[in-house]
Amino acid sequence: MTDWNDIITAVATVLEGDPTGGAPRLRALWESSSPDEHAQRCVLAHYLADLQPHLTEEVRWDELALEEFSSVHQDDLRPVGxxxxxxxxxxxHLNLGDGYRRQGEIERAREQLHLGQTALAAxxxxxxxxxxxxxLDMLRRRLDTNDPPSKS
Structure with missing residues (x-):
């Protein structure tokens, strides 16, 4: 089983401003995780998305995070607070919606915005x-004002 402490340490490394140190560790943890470790894989994919140099890769990791999340149970994320x-x-939903917006996939972005707003009650x-x-408000404004997407 992928150790939550290893995940927390790798994420902390990234959040403390050392993405080049944390990214390889997050990737190695992803590679060694079991397909049934949905909570761990959700968190890993969520942070790996932000470290991608290309928008297509970022969106794919955001999609993976959401796919894994669909199998996460109520208490599964307690180890990360x-x-x-x-x-x-x-x-x-916010991250994926913004990625879709930047890709020019406006309807998909609006769908993620709606899902994100609906989930705010949690x-x-x-x-x-x-x-x-x-x-989410910023994403809504950008979609409403047709803020041009920046593709990368």
Missing amino acids: ITSAAGMAPSL LTEDGYSTMIRKG
Whole structure:
């Protein structure tokens, strides 16, 4: 079983500003994870998406994160401090929706925006939920104003 402490350490490395140090570790953890470790794979894919140099790869990792999330159970993300797995859904939809927007896939982006907004009820009122709400609001504004996507 993929050790949550290894995942947390690799994610912390990335979040502390060392993506070149954390990315290979996240990738190795993904490679060594079992296909039935949905919670671990969801978290790994979620962070790997942000480290991709090309938008197509980023979106694919975001899709993988959401695919894995579909098999995550209520308490599966407690080891990373998420008390209810449903609390991760808005972020996953936000990231995928923004990726689709940047690819010019506007209808798919709107679908992810809707799913993300619907999932907001799972969040408590704290700094994290504020950040996700602002992100979804920004995505909505960009879609409503036809902010041109930046393809990479």
